[in-house]
Every structure is written in C-alpha cells, then in structure tokens.
Amino acid sequence: MRKSFVIFLLIILIVLSFSSGQIKRGGTLTIGVDQEVVGLDPNIVTAFSSFRRIDLLYNKLVKYDDRLNIVPDLAVSWEIPDNLTYVFHLRKGVKFHNGRELTAEDVKYTLERILDPKTGSPGRSYIEPISSIEVLDKYTVKIKLSTPLASILSGLASNNCAIVPKEEVEKYGNLQRNVVGTGPFKLAEWVPDNYMRLVRNPDYFEKGLPYLDEIIFRVIPEQTSLLAGLKAGALDMATINDGSVILQAKKDPNLVIMQKPGINVRTFGFNTTRKPFNDIKVRQAIALAIDREEIVATAEFGMAMPSGPIPASVKKWAKNVKLLPFSRPNIKKAKELLTQAGYPDGFSFKIVCSPTYEGGIAVAQVIQNQLKKIGLKPELEVLEWGIYIDRWKKRDFDSMVELRGGDPDPDRFLYRILHSKGAVNNFLFKDEEVDKLLEEGRRLTKYEERKPIYDKLQVLISEKAPVIFLYVPYETQILKPYVKGFKQVGNGALYYLTSTWIEK
Amino acid sequence: MGKYILKRLLSIIPVLFGVSILVFFLVRLIPGSALELFLGTQVEATPEQMEELRRIFGEDKPIPILYLEWLSRILRGDFGYSLRTSRPVLPDILSRLPLSLELTIFSLFLSVIIGIPLGILSSLKQNPIIDILIRIIGLLGLSLPQFWLATLFVILFSSLEGLIPMGNFISFSKNPLLNIKMLFLPSLAIGLGLGAVVMRFTRNNILEVLQMDYIKTAKAKGLSQKAVLFKHALRNALLPIITILGFNAGYLLGGAIVIEEVFALPGMGRLALYAIFQRDYPLLQGIVLIISFLFVLINLLTDILYAFIDPRIRYE
Numbered sequence: 001m002r003k004s005f006v007i008f009l010l011i012i013l014i015v016l017s018f019s020s021g022q023i024k025r026g027g028t029l030t031i032g033v034d035q036e037v038v039g040l041d042p043n044i045v046t047a048f049s050s051f052r053r054i055d056l057l058y059n060k061l062v063k064y065d066d067r068l069n070i071v072p073d074l075a076v077s078w079e080i081p082d083n084l085t086y087v088f089h090l091r092k093g094v095k096f097h098n099g100r101e102l103t104a105e106d107v108k109y110t111l112e113r114i115l116d117p118k119t120g121s122p123g124r125s126y127i128e129p130i131s132s133i134e135v136l137d138k139y140t141v142k143i144k145l146s147t148p149l150a151s152i153l154s155g156l157a158s159n160n161c162a163i164v165p166k167e168e169v170e171k172y173g174n175l176q177r178n179v180v181g182t183g184p185f186k187l188a189e190w191v192p193d194n195y196m197r198l199v200r201n202p203d204y205f206e207k208g209l210p211y212l213d214e215i216i217f218r219v220i221p222e223q224t225s226l227l228a229g230l231k232a233g234a235l236d237m238a239t240i241n242d243g244s245v246i247l248q249a250k251k252d253p254n255l256v257i258m259q260k261p262g263i264n265v266r267t268f269g270f271n272t273t274r275k276p277f278n279d280i281k282v283r284q285a286i287a288l289a290i291d292r293e294e295i296v297a298t299a300e301f302g303m304a305m306p307s308g309p310i311p312a313s314v315k316k317w318a319k320n321v322k323l324l325p326f327s328r329p330n331i332k333k334a335k336e337l338l339t340q341a342g343y344p345d346g347f348s349f350k351i352v353c354s355p356t357y358e359g360g361i362a363v364a365q366v367i368q369n370q371l372k373k374i375g376l377k378p379e380l381e382v383l384e385w386g387i388y389i390d391r392w393k394k395r396d397f398d399s400m401v402e403l404r405g406g407d408p409d410p411d412r413f414l415y416r417i418l419h420s421k422g423a424v425n426n427f428l429f430k431d432e433e434v435d436k437l438l439e440e441g442r443r444l445t446k447y448e449e450r451k452p453i454y455d456k457l458q459v460l461i462s463e464k465a466p467v468i469f470l471y472v473p474y475e476t477q478i479l480k481p482y483v484k485g486f487k488q489v490g491n492g493a494l495y496y497l498t499s500t501w502i503e504k
Numbered sequence: 505m506g507k508y509i510l511k512r513l514l515s516i517i518p519v520l521f522g523v524s525i526l527v528f529f530l531v532r533l534i535p536g537s538a539l540e541l542f543l544g545t546q547v548e549a550t551p552e553q554m555e556e557l558r559r560i561f562g563e564d565k566p567i568p569i570l571y572l573e574w575l576s577r578i579l580r581g582d583f584g585y586s587l588r589t590s591r592p593v594l595p596d597i598l599s600r601l602p603l604s605l606e607l608t609i610f611s612l613f614l615s616v617i618i619g620i621p622l623g624i625l626s627s628l629k630q631n632p633i634i635d636i637l638i639r640i641i642g643l644l645g646l647s648l649p650q651f652w653l654a655t656l657f658v659i660l661f662s663s664l665e666g667l668i669p670m671g672n673f674i675s676f677s678k679n680p681l682l683n684i685k686m687l688f689l690p691s692l693a694i695g696l697g698l699g700a701v702v703m704r705f706t707r708n709n710i711l712e713v714l715q716m717d718y719i720k721t722a723k724a725k726g727l728s729q730k731a732v733l734f735k736h737a738l739r740n741a742l743l744p745i746i747t748i749l750g751f752n753a754g755y756l757l758g759g760a761i762v763i764e765e766v767f768a769l770p771g772m773g774r775l776a777l778y779a780i781f782q783r784d785y786p787l788l789q790g791i792v793l794i795i796s797f798l799f800v801l802i803n804l805l806t807d808i809l810y811a812f813i814d815p816r817i818r819y820e
C-alpha cells in the first residue's frame with residue numbers, strides 16, 4: 001500500500017515537472033498592427049482596427065467564442081419567451097473603469113444611444129427592430145421587438161453594441177478619446193501613429209484575469225517591417241495579412257503562425273442592372289468559369305477556404321461549396337451559356353478593384369485570366385481606395401472585387417447584401433423569391449426551422465449569381481513561442497488576450 | 505538688405521493665399537469624401553442619419569461658402585478639426601514637425617558628408633579607377649528606389665538593437681542619443697540618393713571652376729594643386745550647392761512619406777498621406793499650408809545665406 005502510494009506521488013511529480021503550461025502572471029505584451037485607430041467610442045466607430053482595441057476595453061451583452069458560438073459576456077443568461085421578446089439577466093458586481101457598478105439602466109441607456117439617429121451608430125441597423133427597452137430590476141432588462149429578428153443576438157455581440165456609462169458620455173460628448181469601459185484592460189497612454197498602452201483592470205469581473213499587466217499596440221504600416229519587428233524581438237505578436245510576408249514567417253522556426261479561416265468573404269459581383277449582366281445566363285457562365293481553388297492558390301498563397309454565399313467557416317450554416325450549383329468550373333457549359341445569351345464571341349467589360357488589401361487586385365488578375373478562357377475580354381480598373389468607395393456608393397461599375405465583412409449569423413450577412421432593400425446591396429439585385437426567403441429566415445428564431453431556409457437560399461443565390469462568393473481568407477496572427485494561451489476568434493477579435501500569458 | 509527681406513516676407517502672403525485656394529478646391533475634385541470613407545462598404549445609414557452625418561462632416565453647404573468659412577477661421581488662427589479624429593488640426597501637425605525637421609536636417613547632413621568628399625575626389629581625376637568607381641556609386645545612388653533601400657535596411661538591420669524604430673519612436677527631448685540612433689538609417693536611405701546628386705553637382709562645379717582664369721593665375725603664381733583647390737576653387741564651386749540643399753530641404757519636409765511609412769516614423773509626410781487617403785480636408789489643408797509656408801521660408805533663408813557667404817551678391 002505504501003509503495004503504490006509513493007509511486008503515485010512520483011508519477012504526479014513527474015507529470016507536474018513536465019507541464020510547461022504553468023500560467024505566469026504579469027509582464028507586457030507588445031503587439032504590432034498596421035493601422036492606427038481613429039477613435040475608441042464603441043457605439044460610433046466603424047473601423048476594424050478600432051474594434052481590436054475595443055475588444056479589450058469594453059464588454060457586450062453577449063460575445064462569440066473561438067468556435068463562433070454565442071456565449072455570455074455581460075449577460076449571464078437570457079430567455080426568449082416569444083420571437084419578439086428577449087429578457088437578459090446581467091452579471092452582478094461588474095464595475096466600469098470609473099468604479100461604478102454596471103446595471104440594467106446602463107444597458108437601456110446604451111441601446112437607446114445606439115438607436116438614436118443623432119449618434120450615427122453603425123450598430124443601429126443591427127438592432128433596429130427594438131421597440132422598447134424595459135428595466136425590470138437592477139440586473140434584468142427586457143427588450144421588445146416590433147418585428148422578429150433572429151440575428152439580434154449576433155447584432156448585440158458586435159463591438160458597436162458594447163455597453164457604455166451614461167455619465168461619462170455626457171461628460172465628454174463621446175468616448176472617442178476617453179475610455180470608460182468594463183473591459184479587462186484600461187487605456188493608460190495613447191500617442192497617435194506611434195503606440196497605445198493598455199493596463200490591467202484589477203477589478204475585471206472574470207476573477208483572476210487578465211494575466212498580463214500591460215498590452216502595448218504599436219502601429220507599423222509596412223507588413224515587412226512588422227515581421228522584422230517580430231524577428232528582432234521588438235514585438236511579441238503581430239497581425240499580418242500579406243500572404244508573401246506570412247510565407248516568409250513560416251520559414252522561421254522561432255515564430256508561431258496561428259491561422260484560422262475568418263468570417264469575411266471575398267466576392268466578385270455585378271451591377272445586375274447593366275447589360276449584359278442583367279442576363280442570368282451571362283452571370284451563370286461567368287460563375288462556371290471561376291476556379292476558386294486557383295484563385296486561393298495564386299492570390300492568397302493557399303491561405304483561404306473556398307466558400308459559397310455563407311462563409312464556409314461558419315460550419316453550422318454553410319453548405320459545401322462544391323455541392324452548390326454553378327460552383328464548379330465547367331468551361332464547356334460556360335461557353336454554351338454565353339452563346340445562348342447571344343455572345344458567342346464574348347464581350348469586353350471592366351473589373352473594378354484596388355491595390356489595398358480589401359480591393360483585391362491580385363484576385364481581379366486571376367479572375368481576368370480565368371474569364372479569358374471562355375472568350376471574355378475583361379479589363380482591370382485599378383482605383384485608389386477612396387475612388388473605389390465612391391464608385392461603390394454610386395453603384396457605378398460593371399463588376400467589382402470586394403471583401404465583405406461577414407457574420408456568423410446568416411441573416412446579418414445575407415439580408416443586407418442581397419435583399420432588394422438591403423443597405424449594402426450594391427448589385428441592385430431584386431428577386432422576390434430571395435426576398436421572401438430572407439424575410440422568413442430572420443422571422444424564425446429556432447435553428448432547426450431556419451436551417452432549411454438558408455440551405456435553399458444558398459442554392460438559389462448560386463443559381464441567380466448576382467455576386468459570386470469566392471473564399472474566406474485566413475486570419476493570421478504571428479506570435480513568439482513564449483506567448484501562451486491565445487486563441488483566435490473567426491472575426492479577428494482579440495479578447496482571448498485576456499487569458500494569454502508570457503512565459504519568459 | 506533689410507528692405508529686401510521685408511519684401512520677401514510680405515510676398516509669402518499672396519503665395520499662401522493662392523495655395524489655400526488651390527488645395528481647397530483641387531482636393532475636392534477627387535472622387536470620394538471623408539464621409540463616404542467613414543461609412544465604407546459595410547455600414548448602413550438611414551436618411552436622417554445621413555443628414556446629420558453630412559452636417560458633421562461639413563458637406564451640407566456649397567464649396568465656395570465652405571472655403572470662405574474656412575479662410576476666416578484660418579485668419580484667426582483656428583485650423584479646425586480633423587474629420588476623422590475630431591482632434592484640433594494644428595497641434596497634431598506641429599507635434600510631427602520636429603521629427604520631419606530632424607529627418608530633413610540629418611538627411612541633408614549625410615548627403616553633404618557623402619557627396620562633397622566623393623565629388624572632390626572624383627574631380628581630381630587622379631586615378632581613373634577611383635573616378636569610375638565613384639561615378640558608379642553616384643549612378644546607384646540616383647537609381648536605387650528609396651522604398652527598396654529603406655525596406656532593405658529594415659530587413660538587414662532589424663536585429664540590431666535600437667537601430668530601427670518599431671512604433672516606439674522617441675523624441676529628441678526625451679532621449680537625444682536614442683533619437684539620433686533611430687533616425688540614422690532613415691536619413692541614410694534619403695541621404696544616399698541625395699548624396700549622389702550633391703556628388704555630381706560638386707564634381708561638375710569644381711571642374712568648371714578649374715577652367716576659370718583666376719585658377720590659371722593662381723597656378724601661374726606657383727600655388728600647389730592642393731592650395732589651388734582648397735583655397736580658391738572649392739569656395740566658388742560649393743556655393744551653388746547651398747541652393748540645391750535649400751530646395752531639397754523644402755521638398756523633404758513633407759515628402760519623406762515612403763521613408764516614414766517603411767520605418768514607422770510619425771512624421772508630417774505620413775500624416776499628409778493619410779489625410780489624402782481619408783479625404784480629411786481640414787487636416788490636409790492645414791498641412792499643405794504649413795509646408796508651403798516652410799518651403800517659402802527656407803527659400804528665403806537660403807537666399808540670405810547665399811548673400812552672406814558671397815560678398816559679390818547684393819540684394820536691393
């Protein structure tokens with residue numbers, strides 16, 4: 001009996017001595033990013049770069065975990081008694097950075113601020129159907145909708161819906177420069193175009209977290225300079241999206257490359273009111289000439305996932321793109337369709353793109369090549385980013401390469417892109433069948449009821465092809481090996497830095 | 505001389521006025537607006553929101569009226585607020601000025617150290633091999649693109665501590681030694697190219713001056729090659745270089761954009777670049793006005809310096 005006990009102890013000791021997962025508290029993490037933030041008010045900002053800082057400074061009612069499931073953040077639980085009513089139960093003892101406890105009144109204030117047109121909040125359209133917000137007690141909020149919106153939880157998980165304190169907004173006018181959130185870190189110092197220093201919030205509601213004392217964001221616009229910074233040890237972590245730089249990083253045994261399909265989708269879309277793209281056969285012919293694998297290999301160095309209308313990384317909803325109609329290359333059929341449409345010798349047209357990352361000039365070049373195989377003569381129109389946006393706004397293009405910000409909820413992603421009243425439906429696409437399905441998909445709230453509708457929609461959209469969904473690029477973070485505990489979230493969010501530690 | 509300086513100073517005013525009109529109207533000819541870029545392609549706004557946003561972004565009135573409003577504020581010293589960051593424009597620009605000034609001065613200094621000695625050497629034509637070598641260096645300096653050189657520096661020297669700024673730029677007042685260390689490579693990237701220009705200019709000028717009559721006289725008097733060169737030829741040959749340096753100084757103040765981007769330096773060039781990309785009109789107008797003012801001022805200073813050094817020149 002004694003002998004086996006000693007052996008048992010020895011085994012435990014050996015296991016413990018091998019475990020390198022010992023969490024170390026303290027230290028500073030320096031992360032390199034290529035864009036400076038313009039402002040930090042969560043209800044107002046639009047840029048992804050801002051969201052990445054807000055990830056650490058504020059909290060929302062709910063958030064996405066690393067598997068893209070909706071999980072509690074400020075709300076510990078919620079009920080949905082009917083598809084127009086949501087009741088949220090808030091966490092107790094959550095403190096704002098100014099020391100005051102967060103209550104249901106703050107949720108009410110924030111949501112009303114977002115809904116107020118004078119705020120100019122991008123989050124307004126995410127929660128528009130909210131008709132009333134009732135404070136039932138200090139920690140309970142009841143939200144009523146005027147029409148059903150299945151994706152409202154997804155909308156509330158957006159950084160634009162982070163909860164802010166009323167007295168601070170009124171004191172400063174807005175929170176662009178002054179941060180008073182509930183997040184794991186507080187803003188200590190901000191030198192624009194240089195660095196931003198965040199310090200640990202000792203009163204953060206997740207006990208024991210965060211592990212780090214400080215996080216410093218350094219703005220380095222050039223991707224190669226970011227990699228150089230990592231190699232030199234000036235940076236502990238960097239967000240890099242240039243494929244050739246990532247390939248270089250992969251060759252370095254002293255760097256850890258974390259990659260995961262994001263939820264943004266690269267698209268190639270048409271102005272469906274312009275000849276000849278108003279003819280469905282022409283669009284289908286083009287769809288059949290597109291080879292997604294080739295585009296991924298050439299333009300993204302293989303670092304992307306081919307996708308259909310729903311981001312392929314959202315496995316709950318996305319159908320396999322190979323099973324969707326008009327989504328596998330078929331040059332013969334493509335040429336036939338073109339002839340049927342009256343263009344046996346093809347035609348020339350323009351593809352709008354931009355040299356920026358979102359503007360996808362490399363993608364446009366590959367597509368141009370692929371379309372030549374079916375006799376078309378596309379020309380690239382490479383525009384400066386501001387002009388690209390201007391043409392997008394005016395719907396002044398034949399076809400366009402874009403990067404669409406995706407969402408784990410299919411309603412939030414597809415409705416605004418393809419509904420005839422969708423705000424970012426720059427394809428001017430109008431289809432009754434698609435409209436009806438989109439409306440029904442947002443009206444129902446149970447997954448089992450919504451899945452068949454979105455399955456049908458993916459097939460339908462691939463058939464009608466107002467826009468061809470190409471692929472989901474990987475999100476990449478490059479880390480030094482002593483940075484432990486970080487997990488990627490598909491939308492690029494950084495809040496797992498809260499449970500990250502440095503082992504040095 | 506004093507009257508001349510006063511006249512030149514006064515002439516800055518119409519120049520700035522013209523610049524203000526040019527920049528205000530020209531930049532609004534570019535398609536795209538700050539508001540459009542703010543919304544991007546992912547955000548939806550209702551008609552009421554758009555009206556409010558247009559008011560905030562200053563797009564609700566005709567352009568000439570906006571110009572007059574802006575001009576009246578500038579004359580009172582109010583440079584307005586950035587459309588993107590809502591911060592006052594002037595302090596932001598002025599905070600980046602020291603870095604741009606340092607970069608400019610350091611680059612000019614390096615270009616002189618590199619260019620003049622090499623220019624003199626190559627003008628002596630003592631050793632044909634050295635002459636050719638120097639001419640090749642000159643050609644390289646002129647042809648190698650700055651961004652390539654800058655990126656090369658970053659990759660090669662990033663492992664050496666403190667030599668490459670990594671978003672942690674330290675100002676001169678905080679730590680002068682570290683500051684100079686950080687600006688060395690960026691200035692070199694500029695200085696090499698500029699040094700080649702200075703070198704060729706020096707070489708040509710010296711050769712030209714050596715043909716002059718007074719040089720023949722000096723040689724006839726029995727002065728050594730060295731004495732001829734350093735006592736007589738050099739002074740006359742180097743004078744025009746001041747003009748080149750002065751001109752380039754004005755250009756470098758706002759134009760070192762590529763170097764600033766690659767080395768992550770928070771200078772005025774980068775600020776101007778962002779202002780253009782974001783159509784941040786108040787910021788862009790402020791930057792262009794200030795850079796134009798400095799440009800004209802530097803030109804004036806160059807001319808005055810010239811007059812001080814060369815006793816033959818007199819201004820009325």
